[in-house]
Structures are given as C-alpha cells and as structure tokens.
Amino acid sequence: MIDTLRTLLTAREQDEVVTNALVRDVELPGGAGTMALITLDNGFDHTKPNTFGPLGLFALNDALDSIAGRNDLAAVGVIGKPFIFAVGADLKGAATVASREEALAIGQLGHLVFRRLGELGIPSFAFVNGAAMGGGLEIALHCTYRTISSGVPAVALPECFLGLVPGWGGTQLLPRLIGPSKAIKLIIENPLSQNRMIKGTDAFSLGVADALFEPADFLEESLRWAAKVLTSDISVTRTESTEDWDKVVGDARFLVDMKLHGASPAPYRALDLIAQARTATRDEGFAAEDEALADLLMSDTLRAGLYAFDLVQRRAKRPVGAPDKALARKVTKVGVVGAGLMASQMALLFARRLEVPVVMTDLSPERLDAGVGYVRKEVDKLLAKGRISADQANRLKGLVTGSLTKDAFADADFVIEAVFEEMSVKQKVFAEVEQVVSAECVLATNTSSLSLTEMGSSLEHPERLVGFHFFNPVAVMPLLEIVRGASTSDETLATAFAVGKSLRKSSVLVKDAPAFVVNRLLTRFMGEVIAAVDEGTPLEVAEHSLDDLGLPMTPFALLQLVGPAVGHHVSETLHAAFPSRFGVSPNMAKLVASGKPGVYAPDFSLDPEAVALFTGGTSPSTAAEVRQRVLEALAEEIRIMLDEGVVAAAQDIDLCMILGAGWPFHLGGITPYLNRAGFSSLAS
Numbered sequence: 001m002i003d004t005l006r007t008l009l010t011a012r013e014q015d016e017v018v019t020n021a022l023v024r025d026v027e028l029p030g031g032a033g034t035m036a037l038i039t040l041d042n043g044f045d046h047t048k049p050n051t052f053g054p055l056g057l058f059a060l061n062d063a064l065d066s067i068a069g070r071n072d073l074a075a076v077g078v079i080g081k082p083f084i085f086a087v088g089a090d091l092k093g094a095a096t097v098a099s100r101e102e103a104l105a106i107g108q109l110g111h112l113v114f115r116r117l118g119e120l121g122i123p124s125f126a127f128v129n130g131a132a133m134g135g136g137l138e139i140a141l142h143c144t145y146r147t148i149s150s151g152v153p154a155v156a157l158p159e160c161f162l163g164l165v166p167g168w169g170g171t172q173l174l175p176r177l178i179g180p181s182k183a184i185k186l187i188i189e190n191p192l193s194q195n196r197m198i199k200g201t202d203a204f205s206l207g208v209a210d211a212l213f214e215p216a217d218f219l220e221e222s223l224r225w226a227a228k229v230l231t232s233d234i235s236v237t238r239t240e241s242t243e244d245w246d247k248v249v250g251d252a253r254f255l256v257d258m259k260l261h262g263a264s265p266a267p268y269r270a271l272d273l274i275a276q277a278r279t280a281t282r283d284e285g286f287a288a289e290d291e292a293l294a295d296l297l298m299s300d301t302l303r304a305g306l307y308a309f310d311l312v313q314r315r316a317k318r319p320v321g322a323p324d325k326a327l328a329r330k331v332t333k334v335g336v337v338g339a340g341l342m343a344s345q346m347a348l349l350f351a352r353r354l355e356v357p358v359v360m361t362d363l364s365p366e367r368l369d370a371g372v373g374y375v376r377k378e379v380d381k382l383l384a385k386g387r388i389s390a391d392q393a394n395r396l397k398g399l400v401t402g403s404l405t406k407d408a409f410a411d412a413d414f415v416i417e418a419v420f421e422e423m424s425v426k427q428k429v430f431a432e433v434e435q436v437v438s439a440e441c442v443l444a445t446n447t448s449s450l451s452l453t454e455m456g457s458s459l460e461h462p463e464r465l466v467g468f469h470f471f472n473p474v475a476v477m478p479l480l481e482i483v484r485g486a487s488t489s490d491e492t493l494a495t496a497f498a499v500g501k502s503l504r505k506s507s508v509l510v511k512d513a514p515a516f517v518v519n520r521l522l523t524r525f526m527g528e529v530i531a532a533v534d535e536g537t538p539l540e541v542a543e544h545s546l547d548d549l550g551l552p553m554t555p556f557a558l559l560q561l562v563g564p565a566v567g568h569h570v571s572e573t574l575h576a577a578f579p580s581r582f583g584v585s586p587n588m589a590k591l592v593a594s595g596k597p598g599v600y601a602p603d604f605s606l607d608p609e610a611v612a613l614f615t616g617g618t619s620p621s622t623a624a625e626v627r628q629r630v631l632e633a634l635a636e637e638i639r640i641m642l643d644e645g646v647v648a649a650a651q652d653i654d655l656c657m658i659l660g661a662g663w664p665f666h667l668g669g670i671t672p673y674l675n676r677a678g679f680s681s682l683a684s
Contacts, residue, residue: 002061002112006054016053016090017042021063026077032227033074035125036067039081040139046083052135053090054109061113068120074230076120078139079127079219085152088134091162094297095306103297107290110135110168115286117142123230127222128200128209133158137208138166141173145229145236146208147222151215152200155208160266161191162305163666167293171273172285178207179241180248180274187274188252188267192259194476194662201386210236249275263550264301264666300676304668311655311669316506319482319497320648323490328498329440334358335415337429339371339402342446343418345474348375351399353503358400359408368402375400410436414499416444416468421569426455434459442495444468448566449515449573452485462487466496469516470505471660472561479660480505485512506659511646514577515570517653518660520646521670522558523570523582524637528630529555530585536617537626539599540606545626552662560598564591581637587614635679638671 019042026035038060040050052060067076080086089110097103117124117139126140128148133156140146148155157166157174165171166187175183186206190196204212213221228234249271256267269292277285296302334350336343339362351358362368376397383393401408409415415437417429430443437443443465445455456462467483480500484493493509500507510516515523532542543554559567568589574582590613591599599610621629638653647653654669667673 001108002058006058016055016093017044017048017051018059019050019052019056019086021056021060023063023066026223028074028227028230029224030227030231030233032230034072035075035077035223035226036070036073037077037079038063038067039079040086041081046081046130049084049131050080050086050136051088051090052086052110053093054106056090057109057113061116064113064116064120068116073122075123075125075226076117077125077127077223077226078117078143079222080130080132080136082130084130085126085128085132086136086139087131088136088138088158089168091306091309094164095303097297100294100298104290104294106297107167107293110138111286111290114139114142114168115282118144125222125226125229127219128152128155128203129215129218131155133197134166134170135168138168138170138173140208141177142169145210145226147211147213147218147225148200148203148209149215149218150201150204150212151218152203154197155200155203156190156195156197157187158191158195160188160264160270161195161665162309163264163266163299163301164296164305165266165270165273165289165292167289169286169289171270171289172277172280172282174208175241175274175277177238179243180245180278181243182206183274184248184252184271187270188256192256192267195665207238245278246275259552260550260664260666261547263548263664265299266296266301266666269296301666304672305665307668307672308654308658308665311651312506312658315651316478316508316655316659319507319509320652321509322497322507323494325494325498327491327494329413329442329491329495331413331442331495331499332356333412333414335406335409335412335433335437336360337406337415337417337433338362338419339364339367340418341374342470342472342474344371344374345472346416346418346446346470347371347400348378348396349474349503351375351396354499355395356399359412360400360402361404361406361408362402363404365404368404372400372402406432406436409433409441410438412437412441414442414444414495416446418446421447421450421566423450423454426450427458430455430459430465434461440464442466442492444496446470448519449570451514452483452512453487456485456487463489464492466492467510467512467516468496468500471518477660478504478506479518479656480507481510481516481518481656481660482507483510483512483516506655508647508652508656510652510656511644513641513644513646514574517641517647517656519570520574520641521634521637521653521657522661523567523574524633525630526555526559526567527571527582527585528633529626530588531583532621532626532629533614534585534587534617536620538620539611539614541623542621542626545623546630548627549667550664552664556599560600564588564596564598568592581633587616631674631677631679634670635674638674 019040022039026037028035042050124143126143126146131154157170159166203209211225253271336347339360347358347360360371379393379396382388415433452467456465466488469481471477482496529542533539543556575584596610601607650671657663657670663670
C-alpha cells in the first residue's frame with residue numbers, strides 16, 4: 001500500500017521541507033544490546049521545526065525498513081534535533097489538499113508509517129527532547145516507552161484548534177494510555193482554551209511519558225533508562241482506566257456544546273473517536289481516524305483555521321509598519337503610574353519579562369501597598385506552581401517597588417500610565433511625569449479609547465508619547481495595540497515594539513482613532529445587541545442570538561467581564577466621535593447607576609433586578625434579526641476602519657480580533673467570515 005500512496009502523493013512533494021530520519025547504532029550500557037537510534041532532523045535550526053509531509057513520512061518508513069530487516073537489534077529509539085522533537089503535519093501542505101482521496105491517503109500514510117514503531121517485534125523508545133505537538137506527539141505514542149525532558153516547553157495535540165482531529169493515532173492511543181478524561185483535556189479542552197500547551201513535566205505527571213530527565217544529560221539518561229528496561233532492572237507498569245468512559249465523553253460533549261453550539265465539527269468528531277477507542281481494534285480505530293481526517297481536511301472550517309493560524313504564526317511576528325528595530329532605545333527601568341489591578345498586572349509582567357526594576361506610583365498609600373502586595377502574592381503563586389524558582393521569586397519581589405511621588409521615575413526609560421480613563425486625568429499625569437523624566441524617556445498610555453494626539457497636545461515632547469494598549473488579563477491576552485499619535489517619533493515607536501516583543505506580546509500598529517480596533521468593534525457589536533434589548537427584544541433572546549458562531553462569551557457575559565461602567569464610558573467616547581453609528585443606552589446608564597456588576601448573579605443566572613432595568617422597548621426582534629443586525633454593523637464598521645486606515649490591512653483587523661477578543665479560530669478571521677457569510681457587500 002505504501003507504493004500506491006507514494007504514487008498518489010508524489011505531486012505534493014515538491015514544496016515540502018523534508019524531515020529526514022537519520023539512523024545510527026548506539027550500544028546501550030550494561031550490555032543491554034544495540035539500539036537503532038533515529039534522529040528526526042529537517043536540516044534547519046529550532047526556528048524551523050520538524051514537520052511531516054509525504055516525503056518526511058516516506059523517509060521515516062524507509063528508515064524503519066532498514067531496521068526491520070535486521071536481527072541484531074535490541075530496540076529502536078526516536079529523538080528529535082536540538083530543542084525540537086517534531087510538531088506534526090506540514091500545515092502548508094494541508095492547505096493544498098485537492099481531493100478527499102488525497103486527504104484520506106495522507107491519513108492512511110501517517111498510520112501505516114507511525115504504527116510500525118509499535119509493531120517491529122522489538123521495543124521502541126521515544127526520547128522526547130523538545131517540542132512535541134500533533135503528529136510529533138503521536139509518533140511518541142506509537143512507541144512502546146517514552147522519556148521526556150523537563151525542559152520541553154510545549155506538548156500538545158492542537159488539531160481541534162485548527163479544525164482537525166489528531167489523525168495519526170492520537171484519539172485511539174492516548175485515551176488508552178492515560179484514560180479518557182486526561183486525554184480529552186489534551187485533545188479538546190486545551191485546544192479550545194486558546195490552544196493551551198503543557199510542559200514536559202506536566203506530560204510526565206499525566207502519564208504521557210514513563211520517565212523524566214533533565215535537559216543537560218537527557219539522551220544519556222534516557223539510554224541508561226532504556227537499557228534498564230530491556231534488562232528488566234526497571235519495570236514499567238500501566239493500569240487500565242476505571243473511569244466511566246461513556247460518562248466522561250458525554251460530559252465533555254455537553255461542555256463542548258455549551259462553548260461552540262455546534263459551530264465547529266472537529267471537537268465533536270474527536271469525541272466520537274475517543275468514545276470508539278474504548279472498544280475498537282487498532283485497525284478499526286485508525287480507519288475511523290482516516291475517515292474523520294479526510295472529511296475535515298476538505299472542510300471550510302479547516303481553511304478558516306489555517307488562515308487564522310498563519311496570521312498568528314507569521315503576520316503577528318512581523319508587525320506591519322514597525323520602524324527599524326535599530327532605532328529602539330534600551331529600557332533599563334520601567335515606571336507604572338497607578339496601582340490598581342491593571343497597573344499591578346503590568347508591573348509584574350514588565351518585571352518578569354524585562355527583568356529590570358519596576359516602580360509603581362499612586363497618590364494613596366493604601367492603594368500603593370495593595371498594588372505591590374498583589375505583585376508579591378502573584379509571585380508566590382508562580383512559585384507554588386513551580387513556574388519559577390525561589391531565587392527568581394525573591395528577585396521579582398525585589399524588582400517591583402512602590403513610591404508615593406513620581407520622582408522615582410527620574411531614571412526610568414519607559415513610563416506607562418494605567419489611571420482612570422478620563423482625558424484630563426491622563427494629561428495631568430503626563431504633565432507631572434514629564435517634569436521628572438529624562439528627555440529620552442518613552443511615555444506610554446494604556447488608554448483603551450482616548451485620542452493619543454489630544455493626550456499629548458500639552459507635552460513639551462509629544463513625540464515621546466505612544467499608545468500601549470494591553471488587554472485583560474494582561475499576562476494571558478497576547479495582543480498589544482501599539483498606537484502612533486500625530487507626533488510619535490520612529491524612535492519611540494521602535495522602542496514600543498521592542499518592549500512588546502520582550503513582553504512576548506503580538507503587537508499590531510494602529511492609527512490614533514477612537515477605541516482603536518478591538519474595543520471599537522466590540523463596542524459596535526455590544527451596542528447593536530443592547531439597542532435590540534432597549535427596543536424590546538427579551539434580553540435572553542438577544543444574549544443568545546449569536547451562539548451559533550461559537551464565540552468565547554455571550555454579549556452580556558462580556559459586558560460583565562469588562563464592567564458596565566467601562567463599557568458605557570467607551571460607548572460615550574465612540575458616540576461623541578461617530579454619533580450616527582454608536583448610541584448611548586439609557587438603560588445601560590441605569591445599570592451603571594445601580595452599581596450592579598452586570599446582568600448576571602453570582603450563580604450565573606440572570607439577575608431579575610438587573611434585567612428589569614432594561615425597559616421601554618416596544619419593537620422586539622427575533623434572534624435571527626438580532627444576529628443579522630450585528631453582523632451587518634460589524635461589516636460596515638470594518639469597511640469604514642479600512643477606509644480610514646486604522647490598520648494597514650484587513651488581516652490586521654483579523655489578527656486583533658483573534659488575539660484581543662478571542663474571535664474563534666474555526667471561523668478564521670472576522671473579515672473572511674463576513675465575506676463567506678455574504679455581509680461584506682453591505683459595507684461597500
């Protein structure tokens with residue numbers, strides 16, 4: 001069958017970066033015999049990870065042919081190049097699959113090759129020395145035993161994130177190895193939670209690997225461990241899961257449905273396969289994966305996911321419009337104006353990523369103590385979770401200090417404000433800061449909606465002011481909107497991008513326009529939903545009118561997270577700028593005045609008192625009408641933003657919404673989704 005697949009897939013080989021399978025003999029210690037050690041290596045450094053297209057799979061198959069023909073081997077081992085084990089299928093190739101027959105062949109080829117690792121007649125060992133994702137992790141699962149390095153930064157089965165399923169054994173082998181609930185966490189829950197990765201230590205704790213070794217001597221220790229397994233000095237025992245398999249899968253299906261409402265087929269197909277894994281034979285389970293992979297490789301959902309993935313992996317790493325990085329100034333100390341939650345989160349992030357002193361200021365001693373105290377408590381949490389060492393914890397605590405005066409900023413190179421979202425307040429703060437900092441110090445604002453140019457209009461050096469808009473929670477949300485004002489210099493902008501990169505954020509350059517990108521679109525989105533409720537649509541109808549998109553939150557749940565006062569303030573700002581498109585809801589004003597945190601009670605049921613504040617409407621809409629209204633408004637606003645040059649291209653709007661608003665990967669970017677759904681013409 002391999003020859004048939006080789007013929008069918010030959011046309012796909014030309015653009016593939018081939019991961020070679022290099023075989024060498026290793027004499028195991030203690031007289032355990034000879035191991036044929038396969039090194040996966042595409043010939044590039046760790047910045048271009050090992051992936052598998054047809055040629056790479058055929059190369060591995062040829063290596064296994066050479067091993068299968070020998071009778072002098074005690075075992076076979078697989079390891080990756082430095083820092084990388086393998087990260088799965090070649091996604092560039094996946095985007096070019098032209099037929100279901102071709103898609104089916106890709107699944108079958110992966111199974112035929114990988115399964116040989118467990119069917120050679122001698123034990124096989126995966127030595128997971130670096131990142132192992134997707135098909136890379138599946139290679140390891142096909143082996144008899146697995147060791148993993150404690151330094152491995154990423155272990156994952158991210159396929160459902162893209163609109164696929166683990167199609168080379170993952171849905172069958174992993175549940176049988178670690179049980180269905182843990183497998184569902186890796187196969188479904190983590191991918192649907194912003195594609196969360198786990199570390200090598202976590203993989204070992206879950207039972208994915210049999211032994212854990214330090215990076216410095218990982219291969220030597222792994223070979224020593226393998227030798228002891230072969231000589232029976234070490235026994236690896238695995239117990240069959242006693243979980244109620246059907247209940248675990250059923251509970252997961254309920255949670256997926258609550259989150260996606262059927263919007264993406266991949267997690268549902270994955271659950272079907274996991275359910276089947278309990279009783280299916282190896283052949284039956286792998287054949288079912290082949291069929292699922294063939295269906296999903298041809299789906300619009302995958303194309304959308306690959307578009308979104310390309311944005312996050314490529315465009316986000318090369319921000320359009322960023323000045324030459326050589327212009328960036330060195331930052332050796334950071335100042336944070338304010339000591340509230342947002343300011344405290346920023347202070348911790350600057351300290352962790354830049355490893356420079358960070359000083360917070362506030363007029364209130366109590367707020368300042370609380371802000372610095374928050375940082376120290378968060379550091380203690382990181383220490384308790386094992387994410388930092390005791391020495392690192394002490395260093396971080398020492399880096400973040402507080403001051404009641406802004407004189408502490410005298411030697412700072414970068415000062416950011418996170419005070420109340422009011423123009424006069426921010427202007428006063430910067431006027432005071434400018435009096436004590438050096439002429440080269442960059443001034444940054446975390447404003448979510450106010451004009452940067454107006455904010456800097458009274459500064460002596462407005463060229464040093466830049467927008468640096470984080471999203472909440474600061475440590476988690478990857479987007480950073482970097483805003484260029486009318487006077488912002490290239491040096492200031494380059495410094496902002498350099499700092500953003502050091503913070504491990506994805507930075508997008510945006511024009512100084514009201515609410516920039518994410519908040520402008522979310523406010524338009526929320527405004528249309530709230531307007532429908534004001535007009536008489538039952539709140540619960542409007543709230544669930546867009547469930548079929550699989551958005552991360554319903555509109556009023558998002559409002560509760562942001563806070564009604566903040567949301568209302570942004571709507572007022574945008575109404576002042578664009579009165580014909582952004583309204584100000586009198587019922588929202590009543591909600592803010594009530595002091596309630598939103599329309600939901602602590603138990604997540606609707607608060608009848610809050611809902612009762614939305615009165616006066618006599619023209620209710622259906623859920624379908626609200627959905628149509630919202631999507632038409634978003635299409636219109638995006639077209640206007642592109643015409644205004646708020647960003648360089650539509651892809652930047654897509655990137656901002658994916659990284660800053662959680663726009664689902666399975667929908668692709670918001671602009672191609674609106675195009676597919678037929679709304680783009682409404683905005684032209």
